[in-house]
Amino acid sequence: MTTSGGRSQDETRHPASPPCYAHELAPEPMSVDEAIAFMNNLLEGERAGAQGLAAMAKQVGETALHALLLDVARDEGRYCVMLRGHIERLGGEASRATGVFYEKLMAREGLAAKLKLLDRGQSAVVRAIDDALPRIDDALLAADLGEMREVHVRNIARCAAVVPPT
Numbered sequence: 001m002t003t004s005g006g007r008s009q010d011e012t013r014h015p016a017s018p019p020c021y022a023h024e025l026a027p028e029p030m031s032v033d034e035a036i037a038f039m040n041n042l043l044e045g046e047r048a049g050a051q052g053l054a055a056m057a058k059q060v061g062e063t064a065l066h067a068l069l070l071d072v073a074r075d076e077g078r079y080c081v082m083l084r085g086h087i088e089r090l091g092g093e094a095s096r097a098t099g100v101f102y103e104k105l106m107a108r109e110g111l112a113a114k115l116k117l118l119d120r121g122q123s124a125v126v127r128a129i130d131d132a133l134p135r136i137d138d139a140l141l142a143a144d145l146g147e148m149r150e151v152h153v154r155n156i157a158r159c160a161a162v163v164p165p166t
Helices: 034-062 064-089 101-107 111-135 140-159
Strands: none
Touching: 034 064, 034 111, 034 140, 064 140, 101 111, 111 140
């Protein structure tokens, strides 16, 4: 059976345009200014982490933990360089500030408390990158942030393996 338009009644009719809510399915890309602000925030935190980890390494002496803390500090420093490079590539000015995380880390009493705060800080970076990645439309930046995320996840596990029980 056909309708007056020549279609059969069993034929599915498709809308001529996407539904009005289609724009809600994909997040709006970050503007360059938003991306630069996001990276500056990460940069300040990475700088604080690198400094805090280096200071913690000095406190534990020459041990496997010392080597681990310095290794994680090097990762933090490497991401400072990466973030600064992307900020400048996008026409921004890299922050020279150190995030408050350093002071919070140094104020903690005992290695276990410092390592737990470090875990929370590293986890916050992972969540921030997870939230931002869908909005980053710069392929180079997205790739570097993805790598940064994976290294932070790995470092969280490495540090968790040495946290003394409380």
